[in-house]
Amino acid sequence: MPRPVRQIRFNAFMMNCVVHLAPGQWTAPEDNSVGYLDPDYWVALARKLEEGLFDSLFLGDITGVYDVFGDGPDAALRTAAQVPMNDPVPLIPLMAHATRHLGFGVTVSVAYEPPYLLARRLTTLDHLSGGRVAWNVVTSYLESGARSLGQRELRAHDERYDRADEYLEVCYKLWEGSWEDGAVQRDRASGVYADPARVHAVRHEGRYFSLDGIFQCEPSAQRTPLLFQAGGSARGTRFAARHAECIFVGAPTRNGLRRSVQALRDALAEAGRAPDSALLFAMFTVIVDETAEKAQARYAAYRERASYDGALALLSGWTGIDLSRYAPDDTLEYVDTKAGQSALASFSKLDPQRTWTVRDAVEFVAIGGRGPVVVGDPVQVADELQAWMEDTGIDGFNLAWVESPRTFHDVVDFLVPELQRRGAYKTAYAPGTLRDKLLGNGPRLQPPHVGAGFRAPDRDG
Template sequence: MKKKRIYLNAFDMNCVAHQSPGLWVHPEDQSHRYKDIEYWVELAQILEKGRFDGLFIADVIGIYDVYGNDKSTTVKEATQVPVNDPILLVSAMANATKHLGFGITASTTFEHPYPFARRMSTLDHLTKGRVGWNIVTSYLESGTKNIEVGDKFEHSKRYDIADEYLEVLYKLWEGSWEDDAVVRDKEKRVFTDSDKVHEINHHGQYFDVPGIHLCEPSPQRTPVLYQAGASEKGRKFAGKHAECTFVSAFNKEAVAAYVKDLREQASLNGRDPQDIKVFTLVTPIVGRTEEEAQAKYEEYAKYISYEGALSLVSGWSGVDFSEYDPDQEIEYIETNAIKSVLEHLTKTDPNKKWTVRELANFAGIGGMGPVFVGTPEQIADTFEEWIDDTDIDGFNLAYAITPGTFKDFSELVVPELQKRGLFKTEYEEGTLREKLYGKGKAKLPENHVGSSYRNLGHQLKVNS
């Protein structure tokens, strides 16, 4: 049986420490350089040298103020604040690389689709088609205190809004401009054939967007669509829209259950279930020997911040863990935050009872995904095992320290994966979508809902 090719993203955020609160104190960690474009360019070059498929950049609007019902712990611990805009990093990194893809997180709750469509098309042009969009609906209620969203923040309604949001974007990206609208005819002094540029006339429940897209068609038109919602509503949304999904869970069983349901959701939407590439969150800590790897992990663990970890998990789950004794067991509570966090904790393995202290130690390095500790051979073995047992396609690699975790992986584990024929030795040419799905597949496939908006001009003529 032929082995699956493994896909790899680095997982980062334009902030300090990202998923490993407390480890910014480590003498080798450079996340404090997040403000410097030189840091991001160096990171992109490390990742491209390691043949990573992409850099997946997380983002949040708001702060983690659930823990202690206050911002003080989050601000003191630099728990994803200060946090800068992710999209502004990409032009410089793209200019310094040739193949690396970039996944940008942006929220359908806080970004209006009309200017957002222009921003992503601009980036797709500047990167020659190397961008993806991580579709999030946002979960921090602290963000809504600063941007008025009314009653749109309720969990299930957020996905209804996101569904219409995508409809607006498909109309703009896929339908507003015909492929040959731009003629650049200097003799006739015509840059664009206006008959081939169409107003989208969208008047929906949540958005009114009547006009044309402001950009000519970019290499991919629609960026590669990522999605990270693992709740039931999120999986249904992903089955309809996502090309790649990102899941974080504690064990293989939880990941396998997610993948199985997700692929079924894709089938229900008339798609090939294997068209969705699933990345799961892991943090690799690698050494040339078992002893070296274990010593590295134990050293990193000394820097875990108990309060910093719980301020993150409180924000993700909507539960104030400062009210719990460290040895108290955790039970499921319905919230408006990331419902899958508590579902994984309390429902995936009914025999596993988590205490607050265990949760803090688990999330303290790499967030809500497992930490793999070992030699390059052991890490590669574990990757193969997860691919075989869960039907995922690849991994989002969080870091303990940056760029050290990514550098170690590139130098030690990537050659082992390549030796086993599991990972590319050279990049394919083309856009990010072509690198993921094959040459000539720069645009959304015909079985994707977004492709139905391509002949918008013809549809408008027929309906008029």
């Protein structure tokens, strides 16, 4: 019997800024990346992604600016490398109101605010979107962010994850344990909105957080938003295996991605979860057009226009290493830093079959960041994506963009129909919340996920 064709999933990977992962491209006259300040830009994009049956628009975010390169923010500011950057959260109600099925992943750091406030904001988004919100849990890796928020320095790398574990425990208590399922009665006849006996104060005294209070929000469709995570260090992988329902992997080579996927599946099993209980998405860039010639010509123009200073600012910020101190032909070697450890690992130790000079890595990062780039006509690109799925065991792609809004329009108009023709892409959304759509396992966290253990008992059985 022929094996069933694996279904490819797409999320669009964006940030609320001009330059995300393709510095220099905003300068082209036909590009509209500078439109990010206009609500219509986001609404039109969300509608296009929904037309292409994307699972979600995934919004990255950072706190601080990239000031590691050249020991200052000048290169980042000149090239708009993830600065200026607005808050992603207010975009979601705008886009949710204009769509019915598209999910919204949003990156919010646990580093700078108490869990209570963050939990309330995400619950509000889950209500306003009808259960279509995912939270990308990040611990923040920029010294500039720590200093801007009044901290003397960034916390140590692994401690950031220890603290994040406790942060999530508090969030689970608020989301899952404070309000019982039957607490909201909304009974006009009796005038009772909520039954006080079914709403519980959360008490938490931990190493990093303490709290004594009732959660302010009534439960949303998913309660805990769908949980995304993207840390790839040893400690980050353990954190992902404990909490994440979807994991975002950034690896530049096929061998590197295969190794990352294997490490994550092993870590899930070690954490007592099924190895396939989390969906793994690879960071990727697709440049597709009607013909291979057109796609290749556009790729050549992108390379011509790429800003290598912008790429140096990004890569230095991600790795915590000031690349202005290196010569272009120096080979990148892995060292532990306080910034993101997996970013440097992906250009050094992740794939033993590949070494990278600074120049190689910067040229690579300049179009699509840490993700591979695939260029071609719809048939070629579909072949490539299916091969990556087979070879590496990923479940789908978080697609970065080069030109806005063109990159996503081309995927929707050229690539999605080809994948659908092959039976490798859905032709309609599944019903329900984002968790239902992606995991098919109900709207709420399910055991053995650690968060499900904090659920208040259901008195109605």
